[in-house]
Amino acid sequence: MSAAIIVLEGLEKRYGSIRALEGLTLELPPGPTGLLGPNGAGKSTLIKLLLGQLEPSGGRARIAGFDPTQRGQRLALRRRVGYMPESDCLIPRMNGVEIVTALGRLTGMNARDAITRAHEVLDYVGLEEARYRGLDEYSTGMKQRLKLAQALVHDPELLLLDEPTNGLDPKGRKHMLELVHDLGRAQGKSLLLCSHLLPDVERTCERVVMIDKGRIRSEGSIEELTRSEGNWVEVEVDGDLAAFQRRLGAEGFELEAIGPQRLRVLMLEPDGDRLFELAGSCGTILSELTIERSSLEDVFLEALSAGNARLQPGSSLSSPEDTEIGRSGRNGAGLEPGAPGEKP
């Protein structure tokens, strides 16, 4: 594993008596990472701390090897980080090229580089025809893409994307996710994607950090997290199904028939070789084998429940459905990859 791009050591942030972040300790390797959490979980506070806009109340953070609390390092750090804020944040009376160029120059580019680069990134995000239009003529999707373009203008190694699909229609959302996916996977950018939409994270990120009430609830690669619960293996059997069932039963596996020739087998570790071996020993063949993964939503809801249980021992658990993610998940937006999950 290459050196961590973000390191948090007991990072804390308090606003008076309110604890926004409580002792976050984390090491994130380079690559696309999702930061999942309901509203008020502390995601934005964490981003501000990473950018050095806030002073931590305790602990420390290092981003790309820089300490954001040190002035000199903070400025150097901001040259290597691109930030796409959640809210509308564009400069009045300017067009797309002017905004991106101006922000490129503020990052330290000379005038010629800045304007060339502005055109390149506007092309990349698909705003080539709208670059000279005033911002009041931009749709929400165009504004989001413009915000992504300004974050990319100086070609940062780390992108902090705060709810990039907020307010987008399905087409705009698809386009934005494609861009994020391309940046994270094909272009090899490290990115921290803050979102309350699970499918966005699932589609674009390799790792996920789940945060709620200022604490990390779960963290790891999406594959590991979803597999950890997904020990059900679905198989299709050619041959004597009953013999195979008996054989599995004798070996102590929990079984569930789900079709004429299909079974679900619960395994501690999803081991396909073992199943093929057992099938062969009773004269059957496995024509299909699928390891079922639990969805990221299940993992998240479980992490939230576990966190709540730890926080409030003895009291009734606050339902994960009460959280925005819980709601979006139950409503479908969190479950279906194509769901827009729009905010009004």
Place this chain on the structure above:
Amino acid sequence: MKAETHLEVYRRFQGELRDDPLRFWPLTATGLRTALKQRRALLVLYLPALIVTVILCFVVYIKFTAMDALQGKKLDFEEQLVRGMVLAQAEQMLSVVNIILQFSKGMGSFALLAVTWFASGLFCEDKKAGAHQLYFARPITRLDYFLGKFLIASFFALCAMLVPLLAVCIVASVTSPEWSFLKQEWDVFLRVIAFSLLWTIVTCSLVLLASSLASRRSFALLGVFGFVMLSVPVAGLLGDFVDHDFYALALLADLDALAQHVFGKLAPDAKLAAGPAWTAVTAFLLFSWTVIGLRLRRLEVVA
């Protein structure tokens, strides 16, 4: 329509990101470019200033050419006596320093109007639009941000103040016989620059203070004009009935007194002495910069 051959590929930036000590300059350049798009406002606010400047330049030109003509004539004793009296009177009335002093007071109003119009939204519009979030994610400090905005405001103040005053000085130098104005009263140039800078710093600080406190540009505009309009009668009443030093509560009265002080024309029995005026202006600047600093700190954090 997009060409089929077009590929939205991501390209790496091959250039260099410099750590420029003038980090605020791109902010200033961008702000100026944006502000200068308001052509109608520029015309309304600067055309009268331009007309007044041209008229005064002409007055200065007339003064020197007329005096030159009078001095050149051969006259008898009585005529010389009359000429001497006329010249002395004209010298007093048309003293370039006096003209500049009066002109600077008049242009100060234009400058205040222009700065208020163009700079009152510098902080609050950023805040309202959320643009500060983009700025404070860049390698700039709060001081850079302040300087960038301050220079935008200063540009409009100096265009309405320093440029016309220097134009009058230059015309006086060129039209005076044998560059006598430049040779004898060269210090007027320095006084003009000093007073213009003082006026600029004070008015820009006032407008940026209002902008940092207001949530909308219109509120900042109202705040500036309200403060200027209300402080004059309040300071006048307190100055008349309590103590003359209270005249210093009015920022315009302070600047008026300081103008006379800088140009060496402050009468010893003036209502407001230079000392209290300097004290009030210094206190105001410290106060406004402190408040702006705190507001910008909050702006960065709220980003």
